[in-house]
Amino acid sequence: MSEQFAQGATLQRYNQDLSRYIENIRVGRDDLHEEIIKDEEEKHQIESEIASLTERLGSLSDALLKKYEAREEFDRTISETEQAFMKILESSQTLLHVLKKEDSQLSKKKFNVSTRKISNNLKEYQQSPEKKPSNTTRKFKAQPVHDQSADYSYDNTIDN
Numbered sequence: 001m002s003e004q005f006a007q008g009a010t011l012q013r014y015n016q017d018l019s020r021y022i023e024n025i026r027v028g029r030d031d032l033h034e035e036i037i038k039d040e041e042e043k044h045q046i047e048s049e050i051a052s053l054t055e056r057l058g059s060l061s062d063a064l065l066k067k068y069e070a071r072e073e074f075d076r077t078i079s080e081t082e083q084a085f086m087k088i089l090e091s092s093q094t095l096l097h098v099l100k101k102e103d104s105q106l107s108k109k110k111f112n113v114s115t116r117k118i119s120n121n122l123k124e125y126q127q128s129p130e131k132k133p134s135n136t137t138r139k140f141k142a143q144p145v146h147d148q149s150a151d152y153s154y155d156n157t158i159d160n
Helices: 002-127
Strands: 139-144 154-159
Touching: none
Parallel strands: none
Antiparallel strands: 139 154
């Protein structure tokens, strides 16, 4: 009986050890199962973020293409406008040069005409110092020399 008792005690010890190891394995499996659940949740979350980011990336790519095209159109318009503006500036310079030349020639003609009027009045005054020129009342008449926008030069000759 003591042999049976010893065998029974050994069997009971094996049972306890087996139960303890099985319990440790179950705890390990449960821990692993919890990690698997957390990892699967994180995986689903990352996949969802990837899908969202992929969609966002597609939207941004489309928007960028449209913006690139719009910027090219802006660049083209700016370039064309600058070229047209330069042509206007060149034309304005040419026009200004022509007008200066015309103004100079017209001023010379005006001066020549005005000089004769003043010369006649001076001759009349010099001939009879007591006598004033026949035109005792002098009126000034302002007449535009050229007409461009609101920029006027006036011919302020004495009206006889």
